[in-house]
Amino acid sequence: MANEVLEAEEQGIGADLGVEGEAVADGPLTHEVGVDETLHAAEHDAPGMPQLDTAVFPNLIFWLVIALLAIYFLLSRIALPRIGAILAERAGTVTNDLAAAEDLKAKAKDAEAAYEKALADARAEANRIADETRARVQADLDAEMEKADARIAERTAESERAIAEIRDQAADAVREVARDAAREIVAVMGVEADPSAVDAAVNDRV
Amino acid sequence: MAEEVHGAEEAGGLVFHPMDQFIVEPLWGDGPVSWFTITNATLWMALAVLATYLLLVFATRHRKVVPTRGQSMAELVYGFVYKMVEDVSGHDGVKYFPYIMTLFLFILMANVLGLIPMSFAPTSHIAVTAVLALAVFLTVTILGFVLNGSKFLGLFWVASAPLALRPILAIIELISYFVRPVSHSIRLGGNIMAGHAVIKVFAGFAAIAAISPLSILAITAIYGLEVLVAVIQAYVFTILTCVYLKDALHPSH
Numbered sequence: 001m002a003n004e005v006l007e008a009e010e011q012g013i014g015a016d017l018g019v020e021g022e023a024v025a026d027g028p029l030t031h032e033v034g035v036d037e038t039l040h041a042a043e044h045d046a047p048g049m050p051q052l053d054t055a056v057f058p059n060l061i062f063w064l065v066i067a068l069l070a071i072y073f074l075l076s077r078i079a080l081p082r083i084g085a086i087l088a089e090r091a092g093t094v095t096n097d098l099a100a101a102e103d104l105k106a107k108a109k110d111a112e113a114a115y116e117k118a119l120a121d122a123r124a125e126a127n128r129i130a131d132e133t134r135a136r137v138q139a140d141l142d143a144e145m146e147k148a149d150a151r152i153a154e155r156t157a158e159s160e161r162a163i164a165e166i167r168d169q170a171a172d173a174v175r176e177v178a179r180d181a182a183r184e185i186v187a188v189m190g191v192e193a194d195p196s197a198v199d200a201a202v203n204d205r206v
Numbered sequence: 207m208a209e210e211v212h213g214a215e216e217a218g219g220l221v222f223h224p225m226d227q228f229i230v231e232p233l234w235g236d237g238p239v240s241w242f243t244i245t246n247a248t249l250w251m252a253l254a255v256l257a258t259y260l261l262l263v264f265a266t267r268h269r270k271v272v273p274t275r276g277q278s279m280a281e282l283v284y285g286f287v288y289k290m291v292e293d294v295s296g297h298d299g300v301k302y303f304p305y306i307m308t309l310f311l312f313i314l315m316a317n318v319l320g321l322i323p324m325s326f327a328p329t330s331h332i333a334v335t336a337v338l339a340l341a342v343f344l345t346v347t348i349l350g351f352v353l354n355g356s357k358f359l360g361l362f363w364v365a366s367a368p369l370a371l372r373p374i375l376a377i378i379e380l381i382s383y384f385v386r387p388v389s390h391s392i393r394l395g396g397n398i399m400a401g402h403a404v405i406k407v408f409a410g411f412a413a414i415a416a417i418s419p420l421s422i423l424a425i426t427a428i429y430g431l432e433v434l435v436a437v438i439q440a441y442v443f444t445i446l447t448c449v450y451l452k453d454a455l456h457p458s459h
Binding site for chain 2: 055056
């Protein structure tokens, strides 16, 4: 029914344009134009859905296929291999970096152990040197002490001898003085005395 | 002629042409739309291709190990779809990843670009979504028979059900199998078309001063919803494709 109406309309337009005669003369062509015109009219007139306008289906489908092919080639030739490579590279880099970090950590541990060992060695060496030095110093010190002790003993003995000498001399001097004093006292008292007896008496007393 | 009709309606006050945005028309001139005519649909499909190029090729051009913002987005989309294919279709589904990625990106870009005001959403056309769904349906069916031979029919024969029930289940399974492309295509096309039409209807109400604030608020809210729908429908279409692919690869229940 709609077709009839539209055909009538088409004929009306044809009449307006004055091509009706030609249209009648050339049947198939008119029919083709009529269909085209009908669809075109339906597209604008229909209050319904342009989605149901089958005249544009070939257009939509054709360009859809082109668009899909374009996207497919973009993806399969360029984008997906590239992004896949980037992701693989990143995963590889991360793995490598982790391995390298593990390696460096082991190295650091080794270095620390070596350092600790060197430190312990150095400490032992230092102790050894200190002990040696201390022993040497002690030996020197002992020798010097011995020498000093010997010298001191010598000096002491010398001093003691000198003191003894001085004491002897002092005792002799005292005896002499006492003897002289006793003789003089005896002489002053007017007693003729034997000097030897006086001396003996004094020697007994002193 | 169309302008005359529109003019007549505008004189009456409210103007509703919620479906005019879906009209396919030539970009240049006003001739008939033949299969190769460059139309608004062509333009927006081309822009979807361009957007795909920008996201996945242009943004990754430096191939950085430490990615830029654009490259991270590309990697995010790649990883998202790759994981979906792997999880849903299994390891042997991974070799069909480029095809599924193509579908996902075309639908996603067409949906999102279609949300730009005055634009055209190719995915709102049933012709487009039907081709996409049929391509998936035919690919999966042919693949199923090529890979599994007659064992593919095991998909319809529920071996775990009681024997008496199996023929009935087979009929149900068969029907549901052939309904797949229909639901697959109408889900996407219907969602996009309905959302865009609703926004246009509210835009029509905005002409009345008294309710225009409410109308604009509603447009804003629905626009937000449509952004979600645009992404979710692309996701749903893709994940269903993966599910169908899984059926073709492993037809047993």
